[in-house]
Amino acid sequence: MSEKVRVMLTEKEVDQRIQEVADIINRDYEGKCIHMICVLKGGVFFMCELAKRITVPVTLDFMSVSSYGDDTKSSGVVKIVKDLDQPLLGRDVLVVEDIIDSGRTLSYLMQILKSRSPKSLCLCTLLDKPDRRVTDVHVDYTCFEIPDEFVVGFGLDYAQKYRNLPYIGVMEFTED
Ligand code: IMP
Ligand code: MG
Numbered sequence: 001m002s003e004k005v006r007v008m009l010t011e012k013e014v015d016q017r018i019q020e021v022a023d024i025i026n027r028d029y030e031g032k033c034i035h036m037i038c039v040l041k042g043g044v045f046f047m048c049e050l051a052k053r054i055t056v057p058v059t060l061d062f063m064s065v066s067s068y069g070d071d072t073k074s075s076g077v078v079k080i081v082k083d084l085d086q087p088l089l090g091r092d093v094l095v096v097e098d099i100i101d102s103g104r105t106l107s108y109l110m111q112i113l114k115s116r117s118p119k120s121l122c123l124c125t126l127l128d129k130p131d132r133r134v135t136d137v138h139v140d141y142t143c144f145e146i147p148d149e150f151v152v153g154f155g156l157d158y159a160q161k162y163r164n165l166p167y168i169g170v171m172e173f174t175e176d
Helices: 011-028 044-052 104-114
Strands: 002-009 034-040 058-069 074-082 092-100 120-128 141-145 168-174
Touching (some): 011 044, 044 058, 044 092, 058 104, 074 104, 092 104, 104 120
């Protein structure tokens, strides 16, 4: 079996769209400081590109979660592998994610973060697969809605590979 990556969104398309979303966020957060939370590892490329385009003050923190369940289905119960370094109390928090699929992980994570009393809590995602949604999640900023295909690049992996691709591609498998 060999694997190939077909381009879905070029580097230029992704960069342009991130700039558009950053412009909206800059307007919405005028006069505020954004406390950005990156969900490792997938969110890290998107967070860097987004944060570079934010013109209001920004602080950053990182967390790493793993979801209980088998390889193909997240259970929605999240184990915090690496917690945030700083408290959220009174802050304008923006969670930055790579992709929202079933929504199970994110809806659980947002509940945990909400219980820490931020002043506001919003969610920004690079990709959304709305057709796959099982658990309702309110998404404030979406760069791209995509069909139900397995994608890699811009932080997203297949077996930990391809995160470094500067574009979004679809995994394709062929029998040798
Ligand atoms: P869910 O929303 O709880 O189902 O889990 C979403 C997580 O599954 C994401 O944060 C990704 O780590 C992973 N995921 C979902 N769809 C894809 C994909 O197309 N490519 C790579 N990872 C994906
Ligand atoms: Mg993720």
